[in-house]
Amino acid sequence: MLATSRSAMQENFGDRTERELTILLYHGVTNSPSAGIENYSGKHIPADDFAHQMQTIRRHCTVLSMDDIVELTLSGKPFPARAVAVSFDDGFANNCTVAAPILDDLKVPAVFYISSGIVNTTLMFWVDELEACLNLTQASNIALALDTPRTFSLAAREDRIAALETIKQFCKRSPSAVKNRVLAELKTATGVAPAVEQADNYRKITWDQMRTMAENPLFTLGGHSLYHDILSELPPEQMMRDVNLSIDLLNYHLDRPIEHYSYPEGQAHHYNDAVIDVLKQRGIVCSPSAIHGLNSAGTDLFHLKRVMVGFLNCPFPFIHLVG
Amino acid sequence: MRRRRCLPVELNLADELLAPLEQLWRQGYVRLEDGIFSADEIALFRSESDRLMAQVHPWSERHANYGPTDYMLPVFGDRDWSVLINLAGRSAAIDRMLEKLFTHPRITALLEAIMGPGYKAWEISIRRSNAHDDGLRLHQDAQGEFGLSMLLLDNPGATGTTVFTPGSHRFPISARESGADYLAPKYMSRFVQPASGKAGDIFLFFKKTWHGRLPSRAPQPSDALLMGLFPVGYQFLPFRPEAATLQALGPELQRLLDPARQLQAVAERRCIVTDTAGSTTYDGPPRLIDHLYQPAPLLHPLRAAKLLGKSLDATHRLVKTVRAMKKRNSASL
Numbered sequence: 319m320l321a322t323s324r325s326a327m328q329e330n331f332g333d334r335t336e337r338e339l340t341i342l343l344y345h346g347v348t349n350s351p352s353a354g355i356e357n358y359s360g361k362h363i364p365a366d367d368f369a370h371q372m373q374t375i376r377r378h379c380t381v382l383s384m385d386d387i388v389e390l391t392l393s394g395k396p397f398p399a400r401a402v403a404v405s406f407d408d409g410f411a412n413n414c415t416v417a418a419p420i421l422d423d424l425k426v427p428a429v430f431y432i433s434s435g436i437v438n439t440t441l442m443f444w445v446d447e448l449e450a451c452l453n454l455t456q457a458s459n460i461a462l463a464l465d466t467p468r469t470f471s472l473a474a475r476e477d478r479i480a481a482l483e484t485i486k487q488f489c490k491r492s493p494s495a496v497k498n499r500v501l502a503e504l505k506t507a508t509g510v511a512p513a514v515e516q517a518d519n520y521r522k523i524t525w526d527q528m529r530t531m532a533e534n535p536l537f538t539l540g541g542h543s544l545y546h547d548i549l550s551e552l553p554p555e556q557m558m559r560d561v562n563l564s565i566d567l568l569n570y571h572l573d574r575p576i577e578h579y580s581y582p583e584g585q586a587h588h589y590n591d592a593v594i595d596v597l598k599q600r601g602i603v604c605s606p607s608a609i610h611g612l613n614s615a616g617t618d619l620f621h622l623k624r625v626m627v628g629f630l631n632c633p634f635p636f637i638h639l640v641g
Numbered sequence: 642m643r644r645r646r647c648l649p650v651e652l653n654l655a656d657e658l659l660a661p662l663e664q665l666w667r668q669g670y671v672r673l674e675d676g677i678f679s680a681d682e683i684a685l686f687r688s689e690s691d692r693l694m695a696q697v698h699p700w701s702e703r704h705a706n707y708g709p710t711d712y713m714l715p716v717f718g719d720r721d722w723s724v725l726i727n728l729a730g731r732s733a734a735i736d737r738m739l740e741k742l743f744t745h746p747r748i749t750a751l752l753e754a755i756m757g758p759g760y761k762a763w764e765i766s767i768r769r770s771n772a773h774d775d776g777l778r779l780h781q782d783a784q785g786e787f788g789l790s791m792l793l794l795d796n797p798g799a800t801g802t803t804v805f806t807p808g809s810h811r812f813p814i815s816a817r818e819s820g821a822d823y824l825a826p827k828y829m830s831r832f833v834q835p836a837s838g839k840a841g842d843i844f845l846f847f848k849k850t851w852h853g854r855l856p857s858r859a860p861q862p863s864d865a866l867l868m869g870l871f872p873v874g875y876q877f878l879p880f881r882p883e884a885a886t887l888q889a890l891g892p893e894l895q896r897l898l899d900p901a902r903q904l905q906a907v908a909e910r911r912c913i914v915t916d917t918a919g920s921t922t923y924d925g926p927p928r929l930i931d932h933l934y935q936p937a938p939l940l941h942p943l944r945a946a947k948l949l950g951k952s953l954d955a956t957h958r959l960v961k962t963v964r965a966m967k968k969r970n971s972a973s974l
Contacts, residue, residue, distance in 0.1 A: 498655035545746045556758075569892075
């Protein structure tokens, strides 16, 4: 889940990918058909596309693990040519059931940043709840109070996407209480009770799946907050509790130390020095942002940029290498 | 237009959280049906609890062989009911599910609205109401104590499960003062509502709400997970898990049960819950439970009786009935 502008995310990096580190950012990889506007944003990219992308980087790039990146950075060495790493945010079940087998077949290392409080639950992220409401409703239009009272037509697919985008953007710039109010009113207006059973892509990873992944030396598991709350917006004590418990839960269930993390939402205003301090106190060695961009050697390991792929038509940055 | 809330405090929560809190405040208990655990998890919980509850020791051993704060106690019981008093640390599978329960955002949001952050756990137990259970009289528990219970078996009826007198958490009279605790369980059914539902249903309740258990003649026992929690600033007598037991628990269970964290001794064996900075004075966001312990009468019994859904003076009759029984019994002695 991210709030970078669309145009910025579609930036073409040209030949900078030859000498700078690219960290690819995915959320999900899917082989499930989507009905209506479910996954209209491309948050979960098709398995075939993902396999082609992984084949491309395996063949033409130097694929690094996050541990490799930490080691190179701390030792002051430059990144190799066309250095690339693969990362996943949030903790969708298809990370394990669809993406991991492809990565394992191609021997591509990857890091999975998991919001540990949602593992093994039927909870949905609020953006998925919005999508489900507008996708599954029988209503042809709805009235909703955003900053002003609004009526949204839901007659055509494009109308539903436009409504979803408008409501989502309003919620992203509003306090959580307003977001909760809008979400509750949307559920009432649409008559839809969102549930993970409504789409395979909504399902969350389980601890058993994570334990299986943790056994694979290709895969690194990291934290991503407890419930995907924006860490910079939490009161200091609550932020500390969130970060600590998110790491402790991973330690407890996976029985191994956790050294990697990423910030929910991940834009510059979604984390701060206080968050980074707590992460460092807990032994976290690297926490990339979701700010769109590449990384030159020596970039601070707590301010690394990433390149979103698929989501809102963000292009795969090595598309020019695809045969 | 937002509906006016009946809660005594302003809580900045989503409607789906405010609705159960309103019901809790009105009735003294509320059922959550939204399935924290899957059917497979409930089945695993059930099979593990069956294993743990297999061997029952007589209650006479409780104080003869064990101290008041000993943690690893056997299952105690009699023909009516049996209980495994301290559950955490007995089964890795159950420990993981308890960790899930106490880190589930819906549960933590509700518990924090009720008790504020930093609450501690006193007892996490499994209670089995046996076939031919004679029940448990209406009572109230310690000041500040809050209950969380989960059915481990489907129980659509009223027997073998906890029952509550709706609204009694705000009566201006205690169960003992009213004489309600004198009423034999077989006479309680007119005044109570059962914690019935499906396996996995969770009940939150103020332990100030008059509660007990109706006699059971069901052919099968009925099991429930029962917990007592205490907020910052309230006192209880904690159990003392061994270090190895604690270290094997998940992070939130450790925090809830560790006697070395957030507890300060205030009297012989009694502790007061502190916040994470060590203060016994709660200064966090408003919490619902504090409003139960204000001196002014909170809810008139006749008004509370409406909540029973029966006659308007049900609660009044309860008090009169009990007093008459007491008088008759004392006259016959």
